[in-house]
Amino acid sequence: MTIKVVTDSGSGLSQKKANALGIDFLPLQVIVDDHTYLDGVDLDIDDLYDHIAQGASVQTSLPPLGIMEDLLESYEEQGVDQVILITLSNGLSSTNSTFLAAANRHGIQVHTLDLFTTLGVEHYCALAAASLNDKNVAPEQIVSTLKEAIDRSAGYLIAEDLDHLAKGGRLTPMAAKLGGMLKIKPILEVSKNTGGKVDVWSKVRTMSKAIKTGADQIGQSVDDPSQYVFYVLDARNEEGAQTAIEELKSVLGDQADIRREPMYAVIACHTGLGAVGMQYVKKVKGE
Structure with missing residues (x-):
């Protein structure tokens, strides 16, 4: 075999x-x-x-x-x-x-x-x-x-460019325009909870507030941070990525295994530049 x-x-x-x-x-x-x-x-x-x-x-x-x-x-x-x-x-x-x-x-x-x-x-x-x-x-x-x-994983995405999401069909052009005027940042979830599709989990104002909201949700979702791997991904948003890392550390502790990656093409094509993502997954025994 x-x-x-x-x-x-x-x-x-x-x-x-x-x-x-x-x-x-x-x-x-x-x-x-x-x-x-x-x-x-x-x-x-x-x-x-x-x-x-x-x-x-x-x-x-x-x-x-x-x-x-x-x-x-x-x-x-x-x-x-x-x-x-x-x-x-x-x-x-x-x-x-x-x-x-x-x-x-x-x-x-x-x-x-x-x-x-x-x-x-x-x-x-x-x-x-x-x-x-x-x-x-x-x-x-x-x-x-x-x-x-x-079964013990989830992820949240925050896009900076709502017009880019509209082009990809994730938001209507009107919603993108209104969201831009009001500085609304939809927090998107892609996980088992959404059936593996992109769905709007929450809406807040400003990127920093969206990142904090996502980090707080992750902090509430994991039982023992030492048993998880966390990812912060960004599409040329250094400030957003660093904010995400600090927010995750504040809810998970400094010893949390937080890994930084660029936003891969499979998602960056749809979110555009400036996007920030946060994910977690339970560690695999023996890997």
């Missing part, structure tokens, strides 16, 4: 970094105006931020079917018969179901779960899956262990 771990670029990994960790990689497509890039292959996050800053129209799509087929054909040749698949939420993308259907055609068994989110939580789960696989933990046990962690 030969087992491979596969993740997509919603994990924030590049192809090079994933492969160095023994993880196979499915790049999401990022469409910038009329040009299509492969996230983590020929487009990095700073390039994307530059395109957004220049006013380009950006959107994402699932990894090319040809890349999935090529990977699965290589597995057949290598004798790989099982895959542990870690992808972004089924509520955000059809990547998971598309790969499952393709793998079935090739007779390859896939062990997977719905993360109900992406970004830092997906990053953590991909690395944990690879670590457990290296320790010869059974695929079924890996997925079961990850599910326990996901």
Whole structure:
């Protein structure tokens, strides 16, 4: 039995970094105006931020079917018969179901779960899956262990640019205009609570108030901070990220495991620059 771990670029990994960790990689497509890039292959996050800053129209799509087929054909040749698949939420993308259907055609068994989110939580789960696989933990046990962690996870996003959310269909143009006039910041949730889709959790005024509100909610949601990993992500918002870190420390304690990451393309394309995200996930035993 030969087992491979596969993740997509919603994990924030590049192809090079994933492969160095023994993880196979499915790049999401990022469409910038009329040009299509492969996230983590020929487009990095700073390039994307530059395109957004220049006013380009950006959107994402699932990894090319040809890349999935090529990977699965290589597995057949290598004798790989099982895959542990870690992808972004089924509520955000059809990547998971598309790969499952393709793998079935090739007779390859896939062990997977719905993360109900992406970004830092997906990053953590991909690395944990690879670590457990290296320790010869059974695929079924890996997925079961990850599910326990996901059941104790959540994430909150605050966008600076409401017009960008409106372009992506997350807010109506009128709501974005009114929100901008009133300095309203919607706090978006992407978690099991929302079925893995983006939903408005709360609305407050100012970015700093939104960050504090999100951090306070996280503080109330975790029982023992030492048993969790926390992520702060931002799209070129240094001040917002530092505020989020300080607010989380104030409710979790200075010893909390808080990790800083850029806002990956899978979400940054929809929130625009200035966005800040905060996530938490229960630590995986043995990873």
